[in-house]
Amino acid sequence: MTSLALSPDVAASVLAEQQEAYAALQARDLSLDVTRGKPSPEQLDLSNALLALPGEGNVRDGGTDTRNYGGLMGSAALREIFAELLNVPVGQLLAGGNGSLTLMHNALTFATLFGVPGGERPWAKEETVRFVCPVPGYDRHFVLCEELGIEMITVPMTPEGPDAEAVAELVASDPTIKGMWVVPTHSNPDGATVSDDVARRLVSMPTAAPDFRIMWDNAYAVHHLTDVETPSADALGLAAEAGNPDRVLLFASTSKITFAGAGVSFLGASPANLDWFTKHLGVQSIGPDKVNHLRHALFFGDADGVRAHMRQHAEIIAPKFEAVEQILTERLGGTGVAEWTTPTGGYFVSLDVVPGTAARVIALAKEAGIALTPAGSTYPYGKDPLDGNIRLAPTMPPLEDVKVAMDGVATCVLLAAAEAALA
């Protein structure tokens, strides 16, 4: 990655060429946004039947009146469907409100204020609490840590997930390291999926902290771009097998399956962790929106209903990812100034540019009316030490806009590389 650079002997001609291209780009007066992993309106339309569900006659979920208070674990019918998809025993799966981020925040806040099973004290009573953050990663994870005063240490991502040896070495001797983030399937932003070997290593490695937790954010568990369904490692099962049943907290949601703002979230956990979580959750909630759970259960029917639904998503967004790949290859392939991922699922393409130019690329794009995720946002504290990584999010804009935006980004990448080579 650090070897990305524009050859000095072509820099002058590339500069002239791309300055011209950039002027033409600016003249187009664009207003495009590829900043966030948001579903497009066409994707949201796939779930519009939810807007009239559960329907006037439908209020019962088994013996429960979904309209009334109660039921902290959420709808049994819905949990049954997602237990299969998430590889979590249904008794260990809780269904919550409209965002898994809230469940993650709850887990970390409970840990901070009250401690976790197996811990000696609330994390707030420790001198220092640190988390391992594989990079590039998801900015909202980092902000959660920052908010709660959890210091972040980075390890590199690999095509098989976090660099497990690097993690194991860190956590073996440092008891202040209380946990780590993992996006196990089609990770944000680089699209990697944790292999069984890496998963097994992470759940079985010795940790100096007795209350070490893996925040296993399986946000893209069923979000495949091709007909190949990349399976997720069975983190809870492997952790139990390894004698560390309480190490993993698994999170997921339908935010990118049904409605981003009106979906359902899930927490999978060991019995001890689930007791701990629901004990504290019960103080702040009399139960989740079970009508929305019923709505989702009726909409999907079963796990195969979810799988079929996700194939429809792929039909809409796969061409956008193909366009990104095609245009970046056409414009940047062989130039030596960029590398990027070709994900088989998820919501992002991770683009590495000439070190020291990512912020410049993003600024150039912005001035040309193309909004990219802010520089550094794939790193803790918003600080990319190489200033080299850019997250591309092609799902939201129409296909034609994605093409125009990627072509514009390529111009900015080349222009910034030429500037850097000549600086």
Added chain:
Amino acid sequence: MTSLALSPDVAASVLAEQQEAYAALQARDLSLDVTRGKPSPEQLDLSNALLALPGEGNVRDGGTDTRNYGGLMGSAALREIFAELLNVPVGQLLAGGNGSLTLMHNALTFATLFGVPGGERPWAKEETVRFVCPVPGYDRHFVLCEELGIEMITVPMTPEGPDAEAVAELVASDPTIKGMWVVPTHSNPDGATVSDDVARRLVSMPTAAPDFRIMWDNAYAVHHLTDVETPSADALGLAAEAGNPDRVLLFASTSKITFAGAGVSFLGASPANLDWFTKHLGVQSIGPDKVNHLRHALFFGDADGVRAHMRQHAEIIAPKFEAVEQILTERLGGTGVAEWTTPTGGYFVSLDVVPGTAARVIALAKEAGIALTPAGSTYPYGKDPLDGNIRLAPTMPPLEDVKVAMDGVATCVLLAAAEAALA
């Protein structure tokens, strides 16, 4: 209240009489539940149109696609409706998820971890944090305090709300007292509504703590049992007038307007408090369920739609409250062993029995198949110092069951009073 007792000269005959009545009660093999303030199925049915809303074609709320991420303040259309009902400027009203308890928990957790505007440090960094709790009060408020290590000091309720002079005296000199609970309208459980005078006193009294907060839980703002709409004091407006704009955090929800488990919650606050709240809320949520907001906005149409809807609730539950009043009067009136409230709104009747017998009454009722709210639950830490208060919740069971339950409760009250007089 402390003067409640059975006259010794009738105790023996009452005992014999009520032992017989109690035996007959037990023989009926009842299974009745008047423990919690839950809406009845007939009340929930009033909102069944929500089950098919917003409808397949409806996804927009102004310029917003409600299905997608974002919009931390919630739906503008819905906030407009409830701004009028809650007497809060729409710009100062946030609409949230399915429970105001979660908003209250958030507020207290943010205060604990980060402090509040005007405070010197996070409450967790204080030696002691205490809250004033008017009693009898709402058990879930007390549990929130207990969870966060906030000590509770009680003051008595009056027919005009909390005893404001007692509160003012406590908070004037004790900087560890950081806040208080108020249920301003048709309070839980005694049905009192805070007068303008009391409200003015509470928002203007000098407090030793610079960051004192009133948790103004207006849970029953529009929940009137008669045609008289008891108005709520304008707490935010009065606080601003008094030069203490940040003192009040106002909470409300539609849990007892639409669906108890699938409604919408509200937070009303000063601009500074709202900035503080949304800054921390934004770390745990990308926005509330705006589809549910739109669903509610379409269902009500406007504030008058809510008012008309609440009159339908009153038609269902007012006869239940009348039955409680009638049976308690018939059975306990003039006996000197009980006093109770006759609320004009809300969800509860507060019943005071002979001191030292409340737990016994609840145990007797339980053995006869009538579940009452656990003894002590209207007091912090579940400890009613007089063992004299019982909360009755007549909304959930059918009218006939309410009648049977109240008759049974009256028997238990008399029996326990006779036992006590003869002990």
